[in-house]
Amino acid sequence: MTDRVPAGMAEALRLTRAGDLAGATALLQRLMRGESEAPPGTGPTIIDAEPLRVDAPADIPDAPPRRAAAFKPADAYRKPGSAFAGRFHSGPRAGLGETLRGLAARAMPAGLDLGVGGLARPAAEPLPDGASFTTASYGNAAGTRSYKLYVPANRRDGQPLPLVVMLHGCTQSPDDFAAGTRMNRLAEEHGCLVAYPEQPSSANAQRCWNWFNPADQRRGDGEPSLIAGITRQVMSDHAVDADRVFVAGLSAGGAAAVIMGAAYPDLYAAVGVHSGLPHGAAHDIPSAFAAMRQGGGAVRRPSARPVPTIVFHGDRDSTVHPSNGDDVIAQSGASAAGLRTTVEHGQVPGGHGYSRRVHTDASGLALCEQWTIQGAGHAWAGGSPAGSYTDPRGPDASREMLRFFLDAPRSRTSGR
Structure with a gap:
């Protein structure tokens, strides 16, 4: 470690406290390489998000205080005069909390702390006797993706089970997403298989599904072909009810879930979208940020018959504009003739209010x-x-999604 490191780490701390996480990360990387300046224009352009902490109220059981809970856009380093400035960064980077923690652990002297904290690590629940949560992979001409599969103890040998495919958000992993959504616990309760495809950092530096790339928005190509291949592989390896196969996701994973429903309406009986975007909302990175910041506007409906869809979106989401949830619902056929609309309002005890x-x-x-x-x-x-x-603070999106999925899927999808 050179004499420059303590001063450099102090500068990284100053940049972090000032909100310039991009500058702090770049400085840490330069210090580790022993460089005074970063080489210009290296690496691919990626989408960036910053972990934001949310305090869970005291009356929610098993909710330790101040754990990583949300995304917020990295607006602190937006340059004047650019609609997307502060969103583009050169050089491969993981989620900022994870990047800073990892680099700091390797680069800073003992006793010096950046004070930026780290991401919460999933606390794995013990598997029930007879259940399994294993890793497998699937590959085709588009590449290879690993996935984890939860097989519940609550099953009868040979009886076809529902299958839920869960697409994680940026910087997440299958284990993290399973822990956060508690979907495995619900799968045990209802007797379902749950598959968690994994996006590697080699495909996207933040492990986001590339929902904004045209090649990853259509049937038989790119990431949709890999996710569909994983789905079919699970259906081949296990007794799965083909009329009860569903796909859901968060953020970039939610946008990818919409794509899967549009591209494979013959495979998925229903779609769950949390904080996602409609199909076709973007065709490149600039249009992706435009859709994320202000909504996708008028988005064409897929040519295929829409798949039943359930959407969750926070009305104070500053990463993916809430109007995107409206657009997903519009694409799913909510305005079709003959449909009846009902609205109810509720309040989670000690938590959020909501409209349904x-x-x-x-x-x-x-x-x-x-x-x-x-x-x-x-x-x-x-x-x-x-x-x-x-x-x-609720409501319980996982439980409501699974309730929606399992509610008479054969009748809902007849005539498709």
């Missing part, structure tokens, strides 16, 4: 359901503090 808008057909089956969560940001509603980017 349900669009039903003539038989009373819900085709679209939209939850708008009052005062909530960019985080999985009702999730566990054991995982990242969750808001324990």
Whole structure:
């Protein structure tokens, strides 16, 4: 370690406290390389987000205080005169909390702390006897993706089970997403398989699904082909009810889930979208940030028959504009002739208020359901503090999604 390191780490601390996390990260990287300046224009352009902490109220059980709970845009380093400034960064970077923690651990002298904290680590729950949570992989011409699969103890040998495919958000992992959403616990309760495809940093520096790339928005190509391949591989390896296969995701994963429903309406019976964006909202990084900041505007509906969809979005989401939730619902056919719309309002005890808008057909089956969560940001509603980017103040998005999924899927998808 050179004599420059203590002064350099002090400068990194100053930049961090000033909100310039990009500058702090770049400085740490230069210090580790022993360089005084970073080489210009290295690495790919990526989308950046910063972990934001949310305090869980004391009356929510098993909710330790101040755990990582949400995303917020990195506006602190926006340059004047650019609609997207502060969102583009050269050089490969992981989530900022994780990057700063990892670099600081390797670069700073003993006893010197940046004071930026770190991401909460998932606390794995013991598996019930007879259940399993294992890793596998699938590959095709588009590449290879690993995934984790939860097989519940609550099953009968040979009886087809529902399958839920869960697409994590940026910087997350299957284990983190499973811990935060508690979906495995619900799968045990209802007897479901749950698959968690994993986006590697080699495909996106922040492990975001590339929902804004045209090649990753269509059937049979890119990431949709890999996610569909994972789904079909699980269906081949296990007894799965083909009429009860669902896909859901958070943020970039939510946008990817919308794409999967549009591209594979024959495979997925329903879609769950938390803090995501509509299909076709972007075609490159600038249009992605435009959609994230202000909504996608008029977005065309997919040519295929829309798949039943449930949407959750916080009305104070500053990372993905709440109007994107409206656009997802519009794409899912909420405005179709003959649908009946009902609205109810509720309040989680000690938590968030919400509105729930349900669009039903003539038989009373819900085709679209939209939850708008009052005062909530960019985080999985009702999730566990054991995982990242969750808001324990509810409502319970995982339970409501699974309820929506399992509610008469054969009748809802007949004639597709």
